[in-house]
Amino acid sequence: KYILELTKLEEIPINEKLELVKIENENCIEEICDNIKEFQEEAHKKVITNDEAREHANIHMKKGLYVFKNDKGEIVLQAMTSRKLINGYVIGAVVTPKKYRGKGYGKIGMYLLSNKLLNDGAKVLALYTDAETLSESIDACRTLECRLKCCNDTRVSRCKEICKKY
Numbered sequence: 001k002y003i004l005e006l007t008k009l010e011e012i013p014i015n016e017k018l019e020l021v022k023i024e025n026e027n028c029i030e031e032i033c034d035n036i037k038e039f040q041e042e043a044h045k046k047v048i049t050n051d052e053a054r055e056h057a058n059i060h061m062k063k064g065l066y067v068f069k070n071d072k073g074e075i076v077l078q079a080m081t082s083r084k085l086i087n088g089y090v091i092g093a094v095v096t097p098k099k100y101r102g103k104g105y106g107k108i109g110m111y112l113l114s115n116k117l118l119n120d121g122a123k124v125l126a127l128y129t130d131a132e133t134l135s136e137s138i139d140a141c142r143t144l145e146c147r148l149k150c151c152n153d154t155r156v157s158r159c160k161e162i163c164k165k166y
Helices: 029-044 050-063 105-119 131-144 153-164
Strands: 002-006 019-023 065-069 075-085 088-095 124-129 146-148
Touching: 019 105, 029 050, 029 075, 029 088, 050 065, 050 075, 065 105, 075 105, 088 105, 105 124
Parallel strands: 088 124
Antiparallel strands: 002 124, 002 146, 019 065, 065 075, 075 088
16 A cells, blocks of 8 residues: 655646535435446455445545536546545545546646645645555656655555654
8 A cells, every 4th residue: 555645736737627526415426436336346356336335435425525527517536535634634535437537637636636625724635545556646646746655565554654643
């Protein structure tokens, strides 16, 4: 497992306007569940049912689930604040549906969410990812000047130590 810490947030060019929406109810739940199922299959090699996806969605909503919609109202990215830190958040479960990949939504979405959380008072932000999606995560936050904070599974306790200090 890896944690990427946001060290600096600089403006990035945004070619397409995305609407950032915090989901707190059953709004667009089917699309969210489809994305969760896709995420579980790709990131964890686990196929889950619609009911399990809905359970995940409810947990994500309690922690802080955000979706990013294009001008057609379609969800092109979703993420959650998976852990509250003393002075910030860990962002996780970031998924771009397959049909929207390769269009820069990950980078734009991470910028918009990071900017919102920092403006809301967070002092520290981190992105939680695994080895299989590490290169994509680094690409998504390259312009956000993230730096790798933790290494592989053998150092998970070290990751927890790093999170505790925030």
